[in-house]
Structure formats: C-alpha cells, structure tokens
Amino acid sequence: MNESRTRVGLFVPGESTGEQTKAREWADRRFRVERVGPADLTDDAPGPDVVWWHCETPPAAVPEGALAALKSTVRAGGRLLLGLRGMAAVPDLGIDPVGPDEAGVAAVEEPTGLLWRSLHADHPAVASFDGLRVRLADDGTAPYARYRDLVPAEGEVLAATVRGDRDRPEETSVVAWHPGDGMVLGVGSPLLFDADLDGRYREARDAFVAGALEWLAGGADGRYARPASGRDFERHRGRLRGDPHRPRYHLSPPANWLNDPNGLVRFGGRYHVFYQYNPGGPYHHSIHWGHATSEDLVHWRDEPVALTPSPDGPDRDGCWSGCAVVEDGIPSVLYTGGRGRDQLPCLARAADDSLRTWTKHADNPVIPAPPEEPDLVGSEHWRAEFRDHAVWRADGTWFHLVGSGVADVGGTALLYTGEALTDWTYRGPILTGDWEGAGPVWECPELLGLGESDLLHVSNYEDVRYFLGEFDGSSFDVERRGLLDHGDFYAPQSMADGDRYLTWGWLPEARDFDAQWDAGWSGTLSVPRVLDVVDGRLRQRPAPELTRLRERRLLDGETPSLSGGERRPLDAGGRRLELSLELSLVDADAAVLSVFASPDRTETTEIRYTRDSRLVVDRSAASEDPRATTNPQSMPVPPADEPLELRVFLDGSTVEIFANERRCLTSRVYPTRADSTGLSLASEGGRATARGLSVWALGDAWPRVDDGPNGACQ
Ligand code: DQQ
Numbered sequence: 001m002n003e004s005r006t007r008v009g010l011f012v013p014g015e016s017t018g019e020q021t022k023a024r025e026w027a028d029r030r031f032r033v034e035r036v037g038p039a040d041l042t043d044d045a046p047g048p049d050v051v052w053w054h055c056e057t058p059p060a061a062v063p064e065g066a067l068a069a070l071k072s073t074v075r076a077g078g079r080l081l082l083g084l085r086g087m088a089a090v091p092d093l094g095i096d097p098v099g100p101d102e103a104g105v106a107a108v109e110e111p112t113g114l115l116w117r118s119l120h121a122d123h124p125a126v127a128s129f130d131g132l133r134v135r136l137a138d139d140g141t142a143p144y145a146r147y148r149d150l151v152p153a154e155g156e157v158l159a160a161t162v163r164g165d166r167d168r169p170e171e172t173s174v175v176a177w178h179p180g181d182g183m184v185l186g187v188g189s190p191l192l193f194d195a196d197l198d199g200r201y202r203e204a205r206d207a208f209v210a211g212a213l214e215w216l217a218g219g220a221d222g223r224y225a226r227p228a229s230g231r232d233f234e235r236h237r238g239r240l241r242g243d244p245h246r247p248r249y250h251l252s253p254p255a256n257w258l259n260d261p262n263g264l265v266r267f268g269g270r271y272h273v274f275y276q277y278n279p280g281g282p283y284h285h286s287i288h289w290g291h292a293t294s295e296d297l298v299h300w301r302d303e304p305v306a307l308t309p310s311p312d313g314p315d316r317d318g319c320w321s322g323c324a325v326v327e328d329g330i331p332s333v334l335y336t337g338g339r340g341r342d343q344l345p346c347l348a349r350a351a352d353d354s355l356r357t358w359t360k361h362a363d364n365p366v367i368p369a370p371p372e373e374p375d376l377v378g379s380e381h382w383r384a385e386f387r388d389h390a391v392w393r394a395d396g397t398w399f400h401l402v403g404s405g406v407a408d409v410g411g412t413a414l415l416y417t418g419e420a421l422t423d424w425t426y427r428g429p430i431l432t433g434d435w436e437g438a439g440p441v442w443e444c445p446e447l448l449g450l451g452e453s454d455l456l457h458v459s460n461y462e463d464v465r466y467f468l469g470e471f472d473g474s475s476f477d478v479e480r481r482g483l484l485d486h487g488d489f490y491a492p493q494s495m496a497d498g499d500r501y502l503t504w505g506w507l508p509e510a511r512d513f514d515a516q517w518d519a520g521w522s523g524t525l526s527v528p529r530v531l532d533v534v535d536g537r538l539r540q541r542p543a544p545e546l547t548r549l550r551e552r553r554l555l556d557g558e559t560p561s562l563s564g565g566e567r568r569p570l571d572a573g574g575r576r577l578e579l580s581l582e583l584s585l586v587d588a589d590a591a592v593l594s595v596f597a598s599p600d601r602t603e604t605t606e607i608r609y610t611r612d613s614r615l616v617v618d619r620s621a622a623s624e625d626p627r628a629t630t631n632p633q634s635m636p637v638p639p640a641d642e643p644l645e646l647r648v649f650l651d652g653s654t655v656e657i658f659a660n661e662r663r664c665l666t667s668r669v670y671p672t673r674a675d676s677t678g679l680s681l682a683s684e685g686g687r688a689t690a691r692g693l694s695v696w697a698l699g700d701a702w703p704r705v706d707d708g709p710n711g712a713c714q
Pocket of ligand 1: 259260276287320321336387388443444459490491
C-alpha cells in the first residue's frame with residue numbers, strides 16, 4: 001500500500017474537516033502517516049520526516065499554543081508543508097516577518113495552478129512536468145493565502161499562478177523558506193482532495209504534493225533558498241548562463257527583472273550601479289534595488305539587494321527610481337516610494353562603505369505631497385504622476401528634479417531646492433513639454449552640466465528626449481533637441497566620474513511576457529556611454545574601458561569593396577562581438593551589415609545604411625520565435641556622401657550601434673538557431689566600400705559560476 005517510507009505528520013490542531021479527512025486518505029495510500037497535534041511536537045519526541053498543515057481555517061483562529069509548538073519544531077530543523085491558507089501563519093511561526101497580503105476562499109472556476117519560475121524548473125516537485133504551467137484543480141472551493149503587492153522578506157518565490165489561459169505573475173502562490181536548519185514550503189494554490197477533479201489535474205496534484213513532501217523530507221537543500229550574498233546571486237546567474245540570449249558583458253540582473261539604472265555613484269574606488277529589481281520573477285512588480293559593483297567598469301560582481309520595500313513604510317509597494325548623492329562623505333539615495341495611489345520621495349543613507357546596507361530616513365517621505373500647482377496628471381494607479389529624482393548641489397544649495405506631467409499639456413520636470421536632503425521648497429517646472437509629441441509624462445529627468453551646454457533628458461514613455469541649452473537656476477532654455485537613442489533604450493541615468501559623465505540606459509525586452517517568463521530574466525543595461533558636447537552638439541561614445549573586453553581580434557582593419565548586388569560573408573562571427581568600420585555608399589542605394597545571421601539567412605538582423613541618410617535595423621527575419629518583436633527601427637545619419645563610422649556591440653540579444661559618435665540605436669533581437677552567428681556585408685544598387693573593418697570577440701563581465709543543468713559554462 002505505502003509506496004514511500006517517508007513519515008508524514010498531518011498537523012491537525014482541532015477537529016478534522018472533510019477536506020483534511022480526504023487529504024489523509026490520500027496520504028495514507030502513499031506515505032506512513034500519523035496525525036500530529038501540538039502535544040506531539042515536542043523537542044524530545046522523534047518527529048515525522050515532514051509535517052503537513054493542510055490548513056482550511058484562518059491560522060489566526062488556531063490556539064496560540066499550537067502555533068508555538070509548530071514554531072519550535074521548525075526552529076529545531078523540522079520540515080513543514082503549509083497548504084491552502086497555511087502560508088498566512090508565516091509571521092506567527094517566525095518564518096518570515098512579511099506574510100501574505102491576501103487570504104480567503106475562492107471557487108475554482110477554471111483550471112488553476114502553478115506558474116512555476118524557470119529559474120527553479122529543476123525543483124523535484126515539478127521536474128516531471130512538461131512546461132512551467134501546471135494546473136492542479138478545475139473544481140471545488142479553495143481556501144488560499146498568497147502574496148500580491150508584497151513579496152516575502154526571507155522566502156524565495158517558486159511559483160505564481162496560472163488561471164485558465166492567463167498567467168497571473170503577481171499572485172505568488174509557492175514560496176520556499178530555510179529558517180535555521182528547518183525547511184518550509186508554502187503553497188497557496190488549490191490543492192484539493194475533496195473535489196471532483198478531472199483526471200489530469202488529479203494526477204498533477206498527486207505528483208506535485210508527493211514531490212513536495214518528499215523534497216521536504218529529504219532535507220538540507222539550500223538550492224531554492226532566497227539569495228542573500230553576492231555569491232548566491234552569482235549562482236543564480238550561473239543557472240541562466242546557458243541561455244544564448246543572455247548578455248554576458250552587459251550589466252544584467254542575476255535573474256528576474258531589471259529596469260532603470262539607479263543611484264549611480266563612484267565611491268571608495270568602486271563603481272556602484274543599482275537598478276530596479278523584482279526578486280519575485282521576470283516582471284515589473286514590488287520593485288527593490290538590485291546592486292552591482294565594479295573596479296574597472298568592465299568586470300562586475302553581484303551584490304546583495306540594497307533597498308527593499310518596508311511593509312509599513314511609504315515605499316510598501318516599491319522602491320522606484322532615484323539617484324545617489326554624496327553628502328559629508330556619506331552616500332544618500334533619493335528614490336520614489338510607492339504606496340497605494342501615492343508616489344513620494346524617500347531618503348536612505350548608506351550604513352556601510354560597501355553600500356550594501358542602507359538606513360531609511362525615519363520621517364520618509366521627505367516631500368509629503370506633490371505640489372498643487374500646476375495641475376499634475378494622474379492615472380487609475382496614481383493620484384499624481386510624481387516620481388524619479390535627479391539631485392545635485394550648487395553654491396551650497398541642493399537642487400532636485402522630479403518627473404511629472406501637467407494635465408492636458410505635457411511632461412514636465414519639477415524643481416525643488418533645499419539646504420538639506422530632508423527639507424525641500426518647491427520652485428516650479430523648469431521645462432514643460434507643451435509641444436506636439438512631447439509626451440504626457442516625463443520620467444527620470446536628469447540635468448547634467450556638460451561644459452559649454454547643459455543637458456536635460458527625460459523619458460516620455462516612448463523615447464528618451466534630450467535638450468541642450470541653459471539652466472539658469474529656475475528654468476531651462478532649449479537650444480537644441482534630439483533623441484538619446486532611437487531604439488530599445490529607456491530611463492537612462494548618469495554617474496559623475498572625475499571630469500566625465502558615464503550614462504547607462506535600460507534596454508527593455510522586445511519579446512512578449514511569456515518569452516520573458518520562460519527565460520527567467522528580463523532587461524539589461526546598455527554599455528556605459530560617455531556623454532559630452534562638442535561644437536554645440538551632443539557626442540556619445542562607448543566608455544574607452546570597454547576595449548579591455550576584447551579577447552581576440554577576428555578581423556583587423558580590412559577594406560572590402562563590394563560591387564552592386566554583391567554579398568560578402570565576413571570571416572568572423574559570434575554572439576559577443578564588437579565591430580568597427582567606416583561605410584561609404586559610393587554609388588550604391590544601400591549598404592547592409594548583417595549580424596546574428598544563419599548560413600541560409602533564414603535568421604538575420606540587417607543594419608541598413610540607405611542613400612536617404614538613414615540607418616535602419618530590420619528585424620523582420622531576426623528571429624524564428626513568433627514572440628519576438630519584428631518592427632524596424634531607424635535613425636537619421638549624416639548625408640550619404642559623408643562616410644558613416646559605426647561601432648556595433650553585439651551581446652546575446654543586444655545590438656548597440658554608435659554612429660559617428662553622435663547618434664545611437666539599440667535593438668533587442670532573439671536569434672533562435674545555434675548557427676545564427678554570421679556576419680556579412682552587402683551592397684544594393686551600386687558599389688559600396690567599408691574601411692578599417694575590425695571585429696573582436698568580447699569576453700565576460702561576470703565571474704563564471706556554473707550552477708545546474710541550464711548553467712553549463714560555454
Ligand atoms: N520606472 C520606474 C519609475 C520610472 C519608470 C519604476 C521608468 O520610477 O518612472 O520601476 O522606467
């Protein structure tokens with residue numbers, strides 16, 4: 001009868017319910033089962049291998065003594081499966097100070113279950129399933145507890161929810177904890193035994209619950225613990241290493257979600273880059289600040305998460321974008337706290353020189369409400385769009401820009417000044433986009449003094465617009481304007497580094513949610529760019545340090561000349577390359593550089609330089625994956641009778657193009673074939689030449705850590 005020798009203790013602190021009785025009948029057929037109550041969970045009695053609390057009623061209704069017994073069992077190294085509403089007890093059981101923010105009872109109206117995270121797809125409870133979506137029930141009434149706006153402080157999220165055909169990434173349903181020597185798995189998905197389930201969901205339930213119990217009973221498996229140290233994050237990074245789309249020399253998240261770069265500061269001889277990070281999965285939610293450091297701007301190390309939302313604070317729903325300043329030798333960050341419908345500026349100060357720990361200001365937010373004038377635009381989510389911070393000091397005064405939008409007018413950057421980072425006086429907008437195409441809201445405004453000009457840039461939901469001109473202390477006079485990048489580049493931020501500024505932008509994915517969930521990561525930062533102004537115009541160059549990534553020179557200053565209609569494969573290829581060349585159209589209509597191309601050209605990304613002075617990235621054949629975006633991207637370049645100097649950086653799924661050190665176009669593409677590594681040049685409608693064509697294979701920015709089946713080192 002019993003297939004397993006595992007001893008399962010069913011924790012039933014009161015009368016068994018019908019559901020618990022059925023669960024016991026199920027368990028009896030598979031395990032050695034005993035019923036345990038508080039009195040059985042003593043330190044001196046040899047306990048079962050795993051305790052299962054199939055908890056139907058709110059755990060708060062359970063006598064305190066029963067919880068205390070369970071708590072000491074876990075502390076002493078016990079293993080515990082919390083089902084149905086059981087996860088709601090984690091704060092009282094001393095497992096996690098942050099408990100689920102949703103609990104209740106819901107009818108199962110469509111097949112519902114686990115949206116498992118690909119990072120943990122080898123977990124024994126799910127390893128036998130095909131795919132990451134595992135439906136466990138299609139009938140019944142299910143008590144549940146789950147995280148929605150919050151994420152656990154100590155637990156690692158293993159799964160969210162799939163309901164029917166819809167993914168619900170924000171409904172966290174499975175969490176693993178490793179308190180002390182104990183192990184706990186919380187499952188808020190419908191695990192029902194007293195319901196009329198379709199056979200396939202019954203089978204899935206059986207395999208999952210049995211797998212979960214056996215995994216817990218096996219003990220001592222820290223593989224699914226929440227990463228705490230930089231080394232833990234590097235192990236997560238190692239798990240994704242086999243993914244050919246992962247950038248290797250760009251600054252990317254160890255796994256999960258990344259968006260804007262934040263709090264950029266060079267401090268104590270190290271470059272610190274923080275970034276918007278969701279530890280719960282590869283989607284934008286419950287934003288924390290991830291952290292990476294470098295000594296040389298080329299090689300990076302993962303650091304522990306720097307800022308975490310405080311469940312009782314004004315940043316409960318997320319620590320959104322912000323900047324760093326150094327005051328009296330101590331870095332501080334100003335960031336946007338989100339809570340309910342409010343977005344308000346919050347302050348935190350570094351509590352150690354490695355910038356790993358931060359102390360939040362006791363009286364956050366430091367600005368209690370958005371200004372009443374002008375009439376700021378709001379949304380269904382926010383009372384007023386009022387977020388993102390750029391702070392600098394001039395003549396003893398702090399200046400502070402906040403991004404916003406004026407209702408029925410356009411995006412704006414609001415100015416505050418102050419004597420201290422905690423004390424701000426509102427001065428008004430420095431510039432408002434009251435012209436066609438300015439965008440309704442300006443996110444992430446930043447103002448930099450670039451010698452002969454000031455530069456203001458803003459992200460308007462679509463593009464990053466920049467303005468060169470003069471800031472006179474209260475308003476910005478625009479002399480020239482443009483786009484910082486014409487492709488997949490958003491919400492940049494800059495770091496003062498001696499007499500230069502280094503700028504990183506977020507390169508969002510150009511593929512759908514499913515593809516991002518399945519990949520287990522989303523988003524990367526650009527390479528660092530040096531911005532300055534020359535002859536009144538903006539110059540953008542890759543940071544010179546990047547040449548240290550060059551591992552092998554594959555082509556050395558070649559000068560191919562192509563006749564009309566000719567295509568010439570280059571004797572070089574790869575997924576991580578830098579190319580440098582000067583293209584001339586001679587009398588061609590277009591010259592085309594193909595990258596990430598398969599030998600039969602069924603997959604190819606085409607960088608096309610056309611006689612009408614445009615550079616176009618054609619993604620129509622870039623990927624055989626229908627989930628990838630195919631629309632073209634383009635930018636103006638100098639007239640076709642002038643040579644076009646290109647530096648192109650390829651890294652897994654990123655193509656970053658610098659044209660004549662002025663304009664940039666960044667593209668995300670997802671070639672699927674292992675042989676989509678080719679490069680070629682072609683000329684259309686006449687002759688074209690390339691001069692100084694060099695190609696380098698580039699190395700890794702991150703330490704090589706191999707951690708698991710997906711992580712084979714290449
Ligand atoms: N991303 C942040 C916001 C900012 C936006 C939230 C820009 O603070 O406005 O993650 O990408």
